[in-house]
Structures are given as structure tokens and as C-alpha cells.
Amino acid sequence: MSKIIVRGGRTLTGTVRVHGAKNSVLPILAASLLAEQGSSVIHDVPALDDVKNILQVLAALGVYAKHQDDSVRLNAESLTAYEAPYELVRKMRASFLVMGPLLARLGKVRISLPGGCAIGTRPIDQHLKGFEAMGAEIGFGQGSIEAKVNGKLRGARIYLDIASVGATENIMMAATTAVGTTVIENAAKEPEIVDLANYLNAMGARVRGAGTGVIRIEGVERLCAAEHQVIPDRVEAGTYMVAAAITGGDVYVEGAIRDHLGPIIAKLEEMGVQVDCDENGIRVCALKPLRAVDVKTLPYPGFPTDMQAQMMTLLLVADGTSIITETVFENRFMHVDELIKMGAEIKVDGRTAIVTGGVKLSGASVAATDLRAGAALICAALAADGSTEIGGIHHIERGYVSIVNKLADLGADIYRAPSPEEVLEESEKAALQPDKLMKQFEQRAAASAEVVIRNIQPTLA
Numbered sequence: 001m002s003k004i005i006v007r008g009g010r011t012l013t014g015t016v017r018v019h020g021a022k023n024s025v026l027p028i029l030a031a032s033l034l035a036e037q038g039s040s041v042i043h044d045v046p047a048l049d050d051v052k053n054i055l056q057v058l059a060a061l062g063v064y065a066k067h068q069d070d071s072v073r074l075n076a077e078s079l080t081a082y083e084a085p086y087e088l089v090r091k092m093r094a095s096f097l098v099m100g101p102l103l104a105r106l107g108k109v110r111i112s113l114p115g116g117c118a119i120g121t122r123p124i125d126q127h128l129k130g131f132e133a134m135g136a137e138i139g140f141g142q143g144s145i146e147a148k149v150n151g152k153l154r155g156a157r158i159y160l161d162i163a164s165v166g167a168t169e170n171i172m173m174a175a176t177t178a179v180g181t182t183v184i185e186n187a188a189k190e191p192e193i194v195d196l197a198n199y200l201n202a203m204g205a206r207v208r209g210a211g212t213g214v215i216r217i218e219g220v221e222r223l224c225a226a227e228h229q230v231i232p233d234r235v236e237a238g239t240y241m242v243a244a245a246i247t248g249g250d251v252y253v254e255g256a257i258r259d260h261l262g263p264i265i266a267k268l269e270e271m272g273v274q275v276d277c278d279e280n281g282i283r284v285c286a287l288k289p290l291r292a293v294d295v296k297t298l299p300y301p302g303f304p305t306d307m308q309a310q311m312m313t314l315l316l317v318a319d320g321t322s323i324i325t326e327t328v329f330e331n332r333f334m335h336v337d338e339l340i341k342m343g344a345e346i347k348v349d350g351r352t353a354i355v356t357g358g359v360k361l362s363g364a365s366v367a368a369t370d371l372r373a374g375a376a377l378i379c380a381a382l383a384a385d386g387s388t389e390i391g392g393i394h395h396i397e398r399g400y401v402s403i404v405n406k407l408a409d410l411g412a413d414i415y416r417a418p419s420p421e422e423v424l425e426e427s428e429k430a431a432l433q434p435d436k437l438m439k440q441f442e443q444r445a446a447a448s449a450e451v452v453i454r455n456i457q458p459t460l461a
């Protein structure tokens, strides 16, 4: 199993650049299915496992897609397949976002039910309620869900019981070519919704009100390909802001947008972190002792649930006791047990966590249970005494491009120890003997070499 190894205690300084937002690019790539003519070009697409997955889903549906450097070119002119393959869908919940575009474009779609995940059950009833209101018939069978419509979808007024990000996106995409106008009430207001609406409008759609609680989509005849630049990832930015603060560092997060990070900036400032914003990014400087604060996650513009775990680690090093309330997902405290292994004092009662600050963290062997839990473990490890080995890093690699290199460039003592399988695969690619390649890894590992050798020696022997 590959691992990330961190030896804590280094102060982070310098500049880190934020990549395009995972949560924008996934719906935007799905929306490319709607283009009946031409090739879309999407810029600042992060090279993440989730992006690879959705591109495979699109390819299986008949879309030509090429990811080169930071851009993806997609052509969906010859789209015919309406079934997203189970093997790909099960890897990533966001595959469900192809449902709205396929229903709009082909009038039918079949997809496996996405199921729950570590952070909660994550039902899709609000997506389906929207499609049904627009005239789709929904059927279930053999773990799959099928939706079809006679002719075209029809515009409808849809009130979401929960301001769901995915449901807002799926319904918005489905409504672009419906007959008549669709109104989504209690719509999600996240910046990623606005980014998707901007792309859809560039394709010829008429979406108004994205970023507010009421979105109106006037159906048009057809959409064509368009060029689009994805917004910077606010969660990635927030994670580096926390990483800087937890090490008492001074870091400029290039590309971070102040308006997207309001609640994170507010909480950091309440804690005593100095935050300076300009048009190109945000500087975080944490020279003084930090104060405890309470945090409650909420849909945008509230404090993002995707930053809750990372924020918890920062509260561990603050003076005083903090209360964190998680209102978005019912099971998003999986990182707590791992943090306790590192010396944290946290008590969880339902959706509330009571965090005792000022406890000394020490390195341990821990495992990421989901993407942001993994990011939080890295933040905690940066502040801990000694060495932390983090497993389950495939979760982290779903959502952070080159996190190890970016933190190392800021001065962290961090290394990614490859799994034995990765070493063998790499050695085959590089036509090198595994032991020679291992030597290279050892050299790169420098401070953490002994851990790397421990990890890969058994299989190579």
C-alpha cells in the first residue's frame, strides 16, 4: 500500500498554486455531453483520479476526450450510448452527474445506483424528483436506475427539500434543452454552480440566477461546444491555508479567490491568523498563538463541510475548547479516531465534536477514510512531533494534485512512499531493475528512506 510520510515540525513558507476545482470540473465535463456540435475545450482541469474516472465514463458513452497538459478537448457529436458502465460509476459518486445531460440529449439513461460512502448515505431523491417533475419516468432494477422521457423534457417548477449541489447541477443540465422554463427553488448557491452555469451559457443555454436560491433555465433547441476556464479549487486553497497556519507559517496561496473563501477567512481571522487578500491570491501568516473558535458547517455561503476535517486539526493546536457541528453529512467525523491516535482530545456526540486545544500531537500510523479526512491527517502530521505514516492515500489523490510536492516546496518534510506494486510497475515502464529503481526512491526519500525501504522490501525480496 502506498503511503504519505510526514515528519512534523517544519514551518511552511513560500507560494503554492491552486489547481482547477474538482467539484466544478466534474459537472462541467459531464455537461459537455450536451454539445451536439463541435469540440469543447476546458482549461485548468486538474490531473486527479476523479477526472480520469469521469473521462472514462464519457469515453464509454461515445465521447472523444483528450486530456493534454491542463486542458481537455471533448467531442460528443456521436453520442449514442445511454448506459454508464457499473465498473466506472461505482468508483465515483459524481458519475451520477451524467444522468441529467443524457436524459436531455438522448431521452433515456441507465446508471447504477451510486450508493453511500464513508461520509454518509447520500441519497439522490432530489435529483430524481426534479427529473420526474420534468416528465421523466424513473424505474429501478438490478441495482440500476433508468430514466426515460417520451419526446423532450418539459420545464417545471422544482422545489428542492435540501439545497443539494448535485441535484441543482443535474436538474440545471437536464433543463437546458427542455421545452419551456424550469425554475429551481432552494437551489444550491456554491461557486461551482455558477461555474457550471457559465459554461452552459457559453454553450448557448439560458440559465439565470445561478449563485442565488432561485435558478431559472429557459430551454433552448440545442447546445454547442464551448471553451471554458474552470475556477480555482476553494477547498484545495483552504487546505493550504490551514496547513500554513498549523505550522505557524507564512504562505501565499496563489489563485485563491477571496469571495469563495469567506467563511474560512473569517474563522482563521477569529483564531488570530493574519489573512491578506489581493486579486491574485491570499497570504496566510500565523505568528501568534491561535484562539479556539466554534464552527458549524452549512451549505454555501456557510462554512464548507469539505473543510471541516482540516479545520478540526487547526483547532487542536489552538488555546481553548472548540465545538464543531457538522450539519451537511451525517457521518463526517471519521478522521476523529485517527487524530486521537496522534494524541488529539476530541469527543463526538452525534453531529457535534468537542475539540480540546493545546494538546501536543505526535506522529502515528493512521489511515485516510475519505478525501478530506486524509487532507486533515496531513495537516495534523505537519504539526506533530515525529513521523506520521498515512495510508489510504488513494482517497487524497482523488482531490489534490501533487499535494506532496506542493507541501515539500513549501518546506514540509513529506514523502510519498510507493506501494510495491507501483515500484514494479514503474520499473517496468522505465526498463529498470526494481532494485535500481528502489535506489532512486531511496535517494529521493532522503529523510524518510528507512520507511520507504520497510514498505517495499518485502515484495521485492
Ligand SMILES: CC(=O)N[C@H]1[C@@H](OP(=O)(O)OP(=O)(O)OC[C@H]2O[C@@H](n3ccc(=O)[nH]c3=O)[C@H](O)[C@@H]2O)O[C@H](CO)[C@@H](O)[C@@H]1O
Pocket: 022, 023, 024, 026, 094, 120, 121, 122, 123, 124, 125, 126, 127, 128, 162, 163, 164, 165, 166, 167, 188, 299, 305, 306, 328, 329, 330
Ligand atoms: C462532486 C461534488 O461536487 N461534491 C460535493 C457536493 O456533493 P453532493 O452534490 O453529493 O452533495 P449534496 O449537496 O447533494 O448533499 C448535501 C446533503 O444533501 C443530502 N441529499 C443530497 C441529494 C439528495 O437527493 N438527497 C439528499 O438527501 C446528502 O445526503 C447530504 O447530506 O456537495 C457537497 C456538499 O457541499 C460536498 O461535500 C461535495 O464535495
Ligand SMILES: C=C(OP(=O)(O)O)C(=O)O
Pocket: 023, 093, 094, 119, 306, 371, 372, 399
Ligand atoms: C465529498 C467530497 O467529494 P465527493 O462528492 O466527490 O465525494 C469532497 O470533495 O470532499
